[in-house]
Amino acid sequence: MNSVALFGARIVNKFTCFLVISRKFCDHSGHVGEVHDGLNCIEESLTKEWESSDFDSATVEKPGFYDHECSEGHFSVRRIFVDNVKFDAGRILEILQRDGPGFDAKLALSESGIRVSGILVREVLLGILRNVDYANKTRCAKLGYKFFVWSGQRENFRHTANTYHLIMKIFAECEEFKAMWRLVDEMIENGFPTTARTFNILICTCGEAGLARKVVERFIKSKTFNYRPFKHSYNAVLYSLLAIKQYRLIEWVYQQMSDEGHPPDILTYNIIMCAKYRLGKLEQFHRLLDEMGRSGFSPDFHTYNILLHVLGKGDKPLAALNLLNHMKEVGFDPRVLHFTTLMDGLSRAGNLEACQYFFDEMINRGCMPDVVCYTVMITSYIVAEEFEKAQGLFDEMIVKGQLPNVFTYNIMIRGFCMAGKFDKACSMLKEMESRGCNPNFLVYNTLVSYLRNAGKLSEAHEVIRHMVEKGKYAHLVSKFRRYRRC
DNA sequence: AGCCTTTCGT
CATH class of the missing domain: 1.25.40 (Serine Threonine Protein Phosphatase 5, Tetratricopeptide repeat)
Structure with a gap:
């Protein structure tokens, strides 16, 4: 309950000072009108940008996400706009958390005079989403939906597929599955296309395979499924399934694909091979690799990455070294990622020496280790009970600026x-x-x-x-x- | 055209 109370306050505190500065800037510049025109323009461009972007918290919380076009300085018009949205979102969240007997949040929202925009709705729903935890989930779902309904009733605002996805995600996090499915139906009724994102949210909440399979079936066959940016619906579905580690379902979807006469492309092959490997079906993995080659597809960065992991986990450092050299020859210069997956595999195979060799080799080839790479190497030391070396590397990464x-x-x-x-x-x-x-x-x-x-x-x-x-x-x-x- | 790949032992 404490965290509910906090979620508005935190945003407000952080951005009040910016807003004060922003307002001063408007007053003293003598170009208030221009600033307002600029704001409308920015609202439009940001709406487009954010509509097309994902809403993962990882994207939003990345430092500098809001600053990336502020080359004109700290007080760019864009920055002012974003800060204003955040300030309004904070106010709305504060109003929402006061909701209860004797306080009509919807009425208070309407009386607040806050102008609703797509970005504001997004910011508020994200604010709620970030604060969902076990103790407050029922209330978060309720408040989120209250705001969703209220904002949809504003005359200058209409919900989009993205705002639907956000409230669905809140319901998913709050384990309000029935309400979530009702929203899918409502979305479809209102003529919104179900997209790869819709599928992803729904499939993530399917605990049991039987239910997941039904959802997959529905999407593959659905005429209104908008699967872009993927080439076809099968790849869109496969990609989501890979992210949630549903390897058996991946096999099943691939079977459906083949039955329907849909030929796989390189993305399909990479995903299926990854699934086969994770399921420990190495023979089938190699058969697919051959088949891929025969069909005229050459391995790409992702294929090489999977291959390196397989070689690492199979404790084949020499073959891995050959593959790295081969990659360079065919124009795919191995990156940190490739060395990291290889080292992770070798570490799991218990080959600390090889792991260390490739860590040094990577640096020799001009690739600098990142956090993940350092973590994999440290893990390798710890598994081998080389605690001093692990500590040494931990200290080194901080010195080298890797947090x-x-x-x-x-x-x-x-x-x-x-x-x-x-x-x-x-x-x-x-x-x-x-x-x-x-x-x-x-x-x-x-x-x-x-x-x-x-x-x-x-x-x-x-x-x-x-x-x-x-x-x-x-x-x-x-x-x-x-x-x-x- | 786009889309995919790495780290918390079980």
Whole structure:
């Protein structure tokens, strides 16, 4: 409930100062009219841009996302516009969270005088989406829908496929599945095309394979399915299924494709091969690779990446080196990503030396390791119980300006636990928090289960208490127990 | 034309 109260306030605080500065700028420039024309223009261009972009929080939270066309300086018109939208969104979120007996949020929204635009609706719904957690999900769904309905009733605003997707995503996160499906029907009734994004949201909420298959079937056959930017609906569906690791369904869809006489392209081959590999069907994997070649498709960056992972996990460093050289010869210069997947494979195969060799080789070839690459190398050291080397690399990455992420901290904490240095493990948790890297449940789980296994029950309890105090994952506390036996 | 590929042991 605390987090509900917070979600408006945080945005307001952050942007009030910008708004004050922005308003001053308008007053003193003597070009208020121009600024307003500019704002309309920007609203249009931003609407287009954001309509076509995805709404993953990752995209939005990327630093500098809102600044990327501010070369004229800090107070560009575009910036002012964006800050104004954020300010209004903050106000709306504040009004929404006051909703309850004795307070009519819809009325308050209507009286607020805030002009509704596509970007504003997006910002508000994203604000709600970001704040959904276990404790407040019912309320978030309710408030989100209240705002969705209210904004759809404004005379100057009409919902789009994207705003539908956002509210559907909120319902999905809040586990309001029936309401989500009702919205799909409403969307279709109102003439919106169902897109690859619609499919993606729906398929992600299908827990059981039977249900997922029904959804897949519906989309493949649907006449109104707008599958662009994919070449055909099969690839659009396959791509989503890969992202949610539904490998068996991928096989099934590929079968449907073949039955319908739809020839695979390079994207299809890459996805199917990836699925076969993940399912451990290496023979079929190689058969597909041959078939792909015979059909006239040459491997691309993605194919090589899969091949390198296969070679790594199969502990074939020499073949991998040959493949890397071959890639260079045919004009695909291996990138950090390729070395990283190869190293990840080798690390899982337990070949630390080879892993280290390719890490050095990569740098020799002028590729600089990124966070993921450092994390993979650190993991390799920790699995081999080379804790000092792991620590050394962790320090090095910070010096080189690569900020450790939640994966990096998790493996470091695990390493300290394995080495029996529980005090260091706990201070790592504090360190990540102080550096603004929020621990997720898996990080707490690492620490708690190792502490418990070592018989340090009061320390484990202390970590749990700390976690619950932060208002996070309280509903998952019982899940810790599951790992105790391991 | 676009679309795809990497890191939290199970």
